[in-house]
Amino acid sequence: MKIVVASGKGGTGKTMVAVNLAWALSQSQEIHLIDCDAEEPNVHLFYPGGKDEGPVTVKVPEVDSEKCTLCGACGEFCRYGAISVLTESVMFQAHLCHSCGGCMLSCPVDAITEVPRRIGMITRSEPSPTLTVISGILDEGEIAAPAVIKAAKEAGEWDGVSVLDGPPGTACPVIETMEGADVCILVTESTPSGLADLRRAAHLAEALGIPSGVVINRSDKEDGPTLAFCEEEGLPVLLTIPFDREIAAIQNRGAILCSEKEEWKEAFAQLYEDTIAITGDIS
Amino acid sequence: MKVCITSKGDSPESVPENRFGRTPFFVVYDDETGNVIEAINNSSANDASGVGPKVVQMLVSKGVNVVITGQVGGNANKGLEVAGIPTYAFGEAKTVADAYAAYKAGTLTRIV
Ligand code: SF4
Ligand code: SF4
Numbered sequence: 001m002k003i004v005v006a007s008g009k010g011g012t013g014k015t016m017v018a019v020n021l022a023w024a025l026s027q028s029q030e031i032h033l034i035d036c037d038a039e040e041p042n043v044h045l046f047y048p049g050g051k052d053e054g055p056v057t058v059k060v061p062e063v064d065s066e067k068c069t070l071c072g073a074c075g076e077f078c079r080y081g082a083i084s085v086l087t088e089s090v091m092f093q094a095h096l097c098h099s100c101g102g103c104m105l106s107c108p109v110d111a112i113t114e115v116p117r118r119i120g121m122i123t124r125s126e127p128s129p130t131l132t133v134i135s136g137i138l139d140e141g142e143i144a145a146p147a148v149i150k151a152a153k154e155a156g157e158w159d160g161v162s163v164l165d166g167p168p169g170t171a172c173p174v175i176e177t178m179e180g181a182d183v184c185i186l187v188t189e190s191t192p193s194g195l196a197d198l199r200r201a202a203h204l205a206e207a208l209g210i211p212s213g214v215v216i217n218r219s220d221k222e223d224g225p226t227l228a229f230c231e232e233e234g235l236p237v238l239l240t241i242p243f244d245r246e247i248a249a250i251q252n253r254g255a256i257l258c259s260e261k262e263e264w265k266e267a268f269a270q271l272y273e274d275t276i277a278i279t280g281d282i283s
Numbered sequence: 284m285k286v287c288i289t290s291k292g293d294s295p296e297s298v299p300e301n302r303f304g305r306t307p308f309f310v311v312y313d314d315e316t317g318n319v320i321e322a323i324n325n326s327s328a329n330d331a332s333g334v335g336p337k338v339v340q341m342l343v344s345k346g347v348n349v350v351i352t353g354q355v356g357g358n359a360n361k362g363l364e365v366a367g368i369p370t371y372a373f374g375e376a377k378t379v380a381d382a383y384a385a386y387k388a389g390t391l392t393r394i395v
Contacts, residue, residue, distance in 0.1 A: 075340040081333020081358060084340040086366040093358055096333055 001161045003275060004036075004181040006205070007188060008197025010168035013217040013241070014187045015042040016251060018165035020258045021185075024268035025161060026131040034156040035135040036177040037167040038120060038148040045254055047133045050123030056136070056151040057116035058099045058144055063090045067111035074103035074112060095143060120148040122155045132156070146176035153177075170204045178205065183279045184212035185238065185271075190223040198226065202233055211278045213238040215271070238274045239267060284314035286386060287342060288379045289352040293322035295380035299373045301353030304334035310379045311347065317387075321345075335359025339366055351382050355395055363395045370395035 005018040015037070022033035035043035044050055061074070061083060068090060075085040082096035083103050094117060104112040120138040127133060136152025138145050145167065156162055164181065167173040178184060184205045188198040198214065205212040213236040216223055220243050230237050241247065250257050258265040289306035290297045300306040309323040323345065327337045335355070339362030342350065350363060350370040363370050371391035376382035385391050 072340065072344060075337070078337075079330065079333060081336035084336040084343075084362050086340065086343050086362065089365065091336070091362060091365045093336060093361060096336070096358060 002181045004164045004184045006166035008201040012187045022163040030130045032156045032162040034164045036149045038136045038138040038145040047127045050125040053122040055118040056120040059114040060117045061112045062115045064111045073106045077106040145173040149176045216240045218243040284348045286349040287311045287347045303352045303355045336362045
């Protein structure tokens with residue numbers, strides 16, 4: 001069972017929901033918590049000390065200058081401008097490369113081979129016997145977040161329940177995270193811009209065929225438009241977390257709400273039950 | 284020596300184009316005679332990505348030695364640098380011919 005926690009934009013408290021959900025579940029079963037926000041991983045702030053599980057690499061071309069005739073074919077093929085044939089050398093700009101392998105195929109003299117290039121890493125920690133935390137971390141300056149997310153998902157793959165903290169937004173990294181998920185929890189705030197972001201995220205989940213429900217965070221009790229939208233779209237509201245000084249203070253300390261407040265532990269356990277219910281899975 | 288100037292049109296009277304990779308045309312001068320020898324239609328101008336380096340490769344294949352333009356992005360900058368093509372900003376020049384004259388007079392600022 002893969003549960004993705006997502007939101008149309010950053011800063012809605014998505015990681016807080018993912019971390020608390022995983023913590024609450026880990027009180028009664030084994031859980032994998034996978035941080036898929038590779039560009040700005042935050043889960044490790046709650047669970048520091050992850051062990052390096054090795055690099056994530058992508059394949060990039062390497063030109064053998066002995067064999068290369070500077071014919072220009074590779075550069076003409078590459079639509080990303082990552083490889084350019086210049087007067088005396090072939091220039092490769094790694095940050096533009098999409099690892100499509102096309103330049104290698106286009107070279108008439110087989111001067112190009114593929115070599116691995118590191119773009120990020122995977123870390124793993126076991127903060128409790130029932131909780132495994134896996135983070136996919138994209139290196140500074142790199143852009144291929146989906147490759148790191150895929151590797152993090154593979155590292156956390158198992159038969160039990162996984163909670164995936166997704167990247168914000170609705171672009172490729174989110175799609176990679178949602179791929180293969182059973183259900184999606186969309187975290188939102190009750191503001192007009194929050195609603196616009198929720199709408200985009202909800203439509204993405206729908207397009208990918210993933211059932212979803214909504215968590216309203218930092219609610220000011222004026223959730224009318226959000227509730228109306230959920231009603232209209234048939235999205236169940238799974239949990240409403242009020243805007244509250246005490247909750248904010250716990251968060252600011254980097255602590256886990258559920259571990260300090262019995263009522264929230266129960267609320268998040270219930271969130272899980274209600275989330276599972278959306279998938280139609282009774283187990 | 285071939286000197287090329289990014290241009291909105293295909294003649295020396297055209298207005299110089301500020302963008303390097305997405306320029307519609309390159310007007311090419313022969314430095315020895317001072318004549319325009321070619322106006323290259325930039326086929327990469329509307330590509331989605333990687334425009335700068337693609338254009339650099341194209342200019343290299345055409346044997347261009349000097350570029351005069353408005354601004355150069357990072358990826359193209361790297362290409363021009365590695366290719367050893369000195370690049371100048373046309374500054375206040377109102378036409379391609381003005382820009383070429385200013386280059387010959389040595390008043391343009393080198394940017395790559
Ligand atoms: S692998 Fe693809 S994107 Fe990368 S340089 Fe080669 S052709 Fe370009
Ligand atoms: S296609 Fe092969 S031979 Fe031609 S420039 Fe590229 S690496 Fe060199």
